[in-house]
Amino acid sequence: MTKVKSFWRKHPIAIVASTVLLACLAGAGWVGASMFRLDPVTVDWDVPEAPELTAGPGQTLYRIDPSRSTATYEVEEILAGVGSTATGETQGIAGDILVDEDDPAASEVGDIVINVEQLTSDESLRDERLRQDYLSSDQYPLVTFATREVEGIPDAIEDGTAYDVTLLGELTIKETTREVEVAGTVTRDDGELHVVADAHILLSDFDAGPISITGLVRSGDDADLHLDLVAPEADQLRIDEQESDQVEYQVATAEDPQFSATVQPVLESSCASCHEPGGSGSGTWELATAGDAARVASGIGLAVESGYMPPWLASEEGVDLQHSPRLTDEEVAAITEWADAGGPLDVDPETRVEATETDGPELRTDVELTLPEPYTGTVEKENDYRCFTLDPGLTEPAAVTGYQFLPDQLPIVHHALVYRVRTDSDEALAEAEARDDDPGWECFGGINVSGSGLSASGMGGSDLLMGWAPGQPPSLFPEGTGMKLEPGDKLVVQMHYHLDEDPPPDQSSLAMQMSDVDPAELDDIEVSTYLAPAEIPCLPEDQEAPRCDRDAEMEALREQYGPAGPIIANGLHAVCGTTPEEISHLDEDGIARTSCDHGVSSTGEVLAVLGHMHEIGSTFRMTLNPDTPEEKVLLDIPRWDFDWQFNYALDEDITLEEGDVIRVECSWDRALVDPTDEPHHISWAEGTEDEMCYSTLATRAPG
Template sequence: AYVHRHEIGFPVLKDVGNVVADKFGAERTPEVFLVDERRIVRYHGRIDDQYGVGYSRERGARPELSLAIDQLLAGEQVATPQTEPVGCHIGRVKPVEPTGEVTFTKHIAPILNEHCVSCHRPGEIAPFTLGSYEEVLGWEDTILEVIADNRMPPWSADPAHGSFSNDPRLSDRDRELIITWVDNGMPKGDPNDLPPPPEFAVGWQMMQPDQVIKMRDRAFSVPAEGIVDYQRFVVDPGWTTDKYIVAAEARPDCRSIVHHILVYVIPPDAEREDIRQIVAGYAPGALPLQLPEGVAIEVAAKSKLLFEMHYTPNGSPQEDLSYLGVRFTERKNVRKLLRGQIAIDQEFQIPPGAANHRVAATYKAKADEYLISMTPHMHVRGKSFKYVAHFPDKRSEVLLNVPRYDFNWQLKYVLERPIHLPPGTEVRCEAIFDNSESNPTNPDPTITVGWGDQSFDEMMIGFMETVPVENDF
């Protein structure tokens, strides 16, 4: 199916039982072995350096395999005969007899259900599923690697600052259980110990929506390769009365090409989109908007919605018709209105080669309010991001520190307990950008970089969500 979907023009054979992989000693997929007419390996490693651990290049990748082939066909020595392959471990049956008290059904399944299955299930963003014992087998080496590197579950906040209700990280005990289970040969355990699988609404992470709104009336065509400009589609949802949204989820139709979605409200009297009120967003790792009881987003009658779409071609032509699901409540059930706030700088200029360029912006609270969540946003040169509150009584507090910002995981950080922002409180957001050659995702370290929509441009936005201390209604 993969070969046909991507219209691969060269022969592809299935390595049943890993026979060929074992003979070559291959450990990862993809991993290349280029052999000459005497069956001597002349190049071993990756196809190119477009993808690495935690990054992908949109341009400027070095075609290492292609260069090796050209040199070999020209009768030359391959200049770089060895590179480091990057990818998932090739799953193999372990020659270990399962033993021990730590079992999948009693210990491992509950951990996966709590921390992994929301993404690692059919139709979601993860590349494989982890809903059963059989599905986990073969992924154990990859699982051990990503939890050791703290790559999974994805989370970038410094634990020294703030407590967040959506923190998915594994406890030390959970890590040790997984390691012990793999070391002991992954015993399955008693089927009676298996917990029931988590329940998810069909196709949705939130509860079934009251209304589904498509981004437009027809699919958008994405080419096989190249850079696709940000697409913006304005949609009339048909709201003839004021709406009070309590849950919203943006969902990609073709997940393999949708990098992110942002859906904004355009009020009926607005001349342009208002970036301060986001209804929902989708990015790898993002959760749907689900507000506490009594809190809602107020949307005026006759408002429109703006879908901002960022597409990344995946090697074959695709079509996408993404959509938004929303749940409503009546005004009588609403006590407080959720408000979108931002700290933003659109005038910065990052010099060529700068490895630690600092950009700052401030949001000042005009009313007595509670801070609910924070979402830092930069592009591929983003290095770190910090929110610091400066209170009227001269106190300061680091609200959120993201020391290693990752463009691939644009996360919302929802506070476990809302933070009181008295009038006059300033929330200062500080971003560090890396425009140097040492940044593997940097498209071009030789240019000055400013604000722009594409990921090879940059942005500096500190999104925040607040609710008033006093009830609105």
């Protein structure tokens, strides 16, 4: 046993328990946008082009001068626990104003175009996240205001007089257009127009917020927009060519913190593996060089000082856990002191920042199984759950000791779960595949194969073998263990495709490392699930909305996911001895809570523990033998973050025995519900807009 424990502690692995969260993780639209857009953000600093107006007789054409004009936003935010007003501005503005001297009412305001890629604030990391995750400015760099009507134009225009005007028109952000009112003053003086105006919008109206990055920043929905425009006569305007988009870096002096000695080693050991080009976090911020770090120095300092990075949600209230990435106090101080100094560099900005190499086992591919046929989904089914049979062709007992799932079409493959189906299910598998003409079969809620033990919910304990979500590395099991297979066993992979445009055909595959010793000599790894009900009622002001009635919501789930839709939501109350009415309420802070006690379903040494909820999760806790002298908190997450759902390996010797009890507790914050969603009672279900209180334990089965 000592040898096995030593191996386990040296090699952090994503053991199979981590896979069970994936069935829900796939529905998150932001995952594809922020985690897996691997190209770094590049800002085009050129002045945007706006449609030009043409002056006629008695008319004067004025054109916005971007060098003397600004567009500004203000949004209330809580940044690292501190409330403030976030302000950003851009000078990437273009547009024409046509003034009719003889008939001012005939004056015209052309389209005003604003480049939101160029928005900057006092936090460069905030700017990059805003551009990428909320404004999608690489695809939609321009915001346009098209004036439909101008109120307040005087009968005659006098120089030096400020006139109150209101512009009624349409504001377009990304692909959404809404009517907006812009009110302010316009003054003509010395051949120029000066416009000062304000507008108020809701970010949710434009699918641009509210911004919520749990543990780091949370904004309100209200945004104030301010325009300060100077428009000289068009024939007098000269726009200089933009200088090269070359970032100027601060050169370190002898008194400054030295990047190479104090900061670079921390970045290489704790940040680069995720944020290096192609890494899972590179779509948010790419760290390839010292210059990449200096460019967002203040944001890095804020992220590490607040504990947001490196991500680790587990508190110290639970048992000891392995492989915590938390920085030491000295490392945090080194980063923050450097950031506070402005991010000075004592090396060339192009100096490479490379992840520290770690020694560890590599996956050996002995068997690779590919989906039998390419599968093409349809946008009519945004969340498409499809199952496929994979036949390893076993003629003698075998054991899987490691695996890697290989998605064919990464943008649409949001998770894969692999189940073991015994040889006597061959006829049922054939029946499932014959349900429709497409490859595989539809399989919400599980693999839906009669006789497999997985037809209802997929909570089949050791029948769940493997899984994958984007960014997951190859998985290797501890020495002396494996997932055992018998001759004739089949594998069924449940794919969750998340489709928002015409999808390409997918033909993903699974690579497996097989044991090179007799499987009888290995201990089996078992994965057990422990669940609690989820019932989050609507806010009091929304109670009359149709889907705020729980029965109506159950019917909506049935329509969306078929008969299995409400099964778990209702069945968990029977398992846990609760009723929907009993737990369906919010406290004074808008928090809903749940709890359920379970007798252990698999005994043996605990290897790893995982908790899973969706986007409005607040807290999670799993406790062994609660309310007894032997109580142990196996995992405590006081601040849930959907972005970081880890499998935690224990660093204590804990063995589950017959009669032990596992308590699972979850809470949810109703305030985190997307304001654009239709108000609805939230219960346990498959979609991201639904919720779960889901946890697993991976145990080493007794030999």
